[in-house]
Amino acid sequence: MSDIIRFQTNTRMLKAFFFGIIVLLSFSCKKKGCMDENAVNYDADAEVADNATCTYEPFEKTQMLTNICDNYIIPAYTNFNEKNIALSNSASGFSSNPTVDAFEALKQTWKDALLSWQQVCFLDFGPAAFVILNNQVNIYPVGTDKINNNINLGVYNLDLADNNDAKGYQALDYLLHQPGMTDEDHVTYFMSNANAMTYLTDVIDNINYWSNYILTEWTGSYKDSFKSNSTSESNAQGSSISNLVNGLCYHYESIIRKGKVGLPLGAFNGFSQQEMPDRVECYYHQESLPFLVESINAMNKYINGASYNTGENGLGLDNYMDHVGATQNSNSLSSVINSQIDEIIEKVGQLNDPLSNEIIVNKPAVNEAYSALQQLVPYMKADMMSALGVIVTYQDNDGD
Numbered sequence: 341m342s343d344i345i346r347f348q349t350n351t352r353m354l355k356a357f358f359f360g361i362i363v364l365l366s367f368s369c370k371k372k373g374c375m376d377e378n379a380v381n382y383d384a385d386a387e388v389a390d391n392a393t394c395t396y397e398p399f400e401k402t403q404m405l406t407n408i409c410d411n412y413i414i415p416a417y418t419n420f421n422e423k424n425i426a427l428s429n430s431a432s433g434f435s436s437n438p439t440v441d442a443f444e445a446l447k448q449t450w451k452d453a454l455l456s457w458q459q460v461c462f463l464d465f466g467p468a469a470f471v472i473l474n475n476q477v478n479i480y481p482v483g484t485d486k487i488n489n490n491i492n493l494g495v496y497n498l499d500l501a502d503n504n505d506a507k508g509y510q511a512l513d514y515l516l517h518q519p520g521m522t523d524e525d526h527v528t529y530f531m532s533n534a535n536a537m538t539y540l541t542d543v544i545d546n547i548n549y550w551s552n553y554i555l556t557e558w559t560g561s562y563k564d565s566f567k568s569n570s571t572s573e574s575n576a577q578g579s580s581i582s583n584l585v586n587g588l589c590y591h592y593e594s595i596i597r598k599g600k601v602g603l604p605l606g607a608f609n610g611f612s613q614q615e616m617p618d619r620v621e622c623y624y625h626q627e628s629l630p631f632l633v634e635s636i637n638a639m640n641k642y643i644n645g646a647s648y649n650t651g652e653n654g655l656g657l658d659n660y661m662d663h664v665g666a667t668q669n670s671n672s673l674s675s676v677i678n679s680q681i682d683e684i685i686e687k688v689g690q691l692n693d694p695l696s697n698e699i700i701v702n703k704p705a706v707n708e709a710y711s712a713l714q715q716l717v718p719y720m721k722a723d724m725m726s727a728l729g730v731i732v733t734y735q736d737n738d739g740d
Contacts, residue, residue: 403655420453424551487515629693636688
């Protein structure tokens with residue numbers, strides 16, 4: 341009986357062996373080749389994928405950077421400068437004829453100029469990084485004691501770093517929305533205090549200086565070096581791609597996510613997580629959310645290579661991510677980033693101004709918005725930078 345069992349076992353093993361040989365021969369007879377239709381050497385006749393042999397056209401980095409430069413960066417900086425010129429003209433009109441109507445017009449041009457800043461704030465490289473533009477025009481919380489001391493003394497130097505928190509848009513936020521004062525009170529205050537009127541116009545002139553400086557740098561020689569730098573195949577530190585991506589990720593992570601929401605929410609306030617509502621942007625204006633939304637929407641256009649003026653999509657970082665096959669959980673990384681930005685806008689849209697009050701009375705909703713903002717960080721800083729071969733060159737001490 342054992343001989344019969346042994347014979348049957350051997351027979352089955354032989355059959356399996358010969359079947360394997362047949363399958364192997366059949367497989368080896370099938371044509372191997374690149375089966376990725378996006379590849380230059382795509383083989384329509386291939387029956388077995390050998391995608392390791394696929395080759396691709398290089399991504400047109402020069403075209404992408406040219407599109408971003410000509411159709412977003414320079415038009416956005418042009419608008420930024422124009423809005424600050426309008427702010428300066430409005431201040432001149434108020435100074436020469438200090439009426440309530442002129443004061444209200446001044447406040448509106450301040451708001452318009454600050455919204456225009458949100459559209460360029462994440463261009464944190466090149467000329468803007470060289471002068472640390474954010475510190476020149478939009479530091480908060482604002483140093484109110486320093487502002488009042490400067491006005492009382494009538495002697496100050498706004499070019500000194502020590503005065504960064506006493507100038508810029510947030511200094512104007514305080515000067516134009518002083519607590520407990522009506523528009524009529526503000527007009528009386530500036531009419532009766534020549535030092536205050538001078539300080540107001542000096543702060544605006546300082547913003548104007550920087551907006552004009554940045555536009556001049558970009559429309560001068562920098563734009564050409566920015567575009568030509570893309571001819572290198574490397575995205576190493578110092579290349580245009582590295583500068584662009586690092587500037588974007590740094591500003592989003594540190595200034596938008598952390599500065600506009602995380603810090604006032606208390607997310608970075610150690611173990612206590614105690615709220616710090618006075619650290620919101622435009623604390624005295626009592627409207628922070630429009631500026632947050634504008635910065636996120638503008639950043640989304642920038643990532644997608646959209647024209648600043650028309651909104652028409654051109655070659656952008658989204659196309660670059662698609663070209664290198666960047667994915668996140670089997671979905672294209674560009675679509676994941678766009679979807680996350682949509683979620684951020686949705687969550688922020690559920691909040692109410694003043695944000696300083698919302699943090700206290702509706703903290704769970706603010707936490708949800710912050711979580712949505714936080715989720716975008718790894719998609720950009722880890723996934724996007726890794727896919728594009730860009731090394732993080734900025735310091736992050738947040739532990740996240």
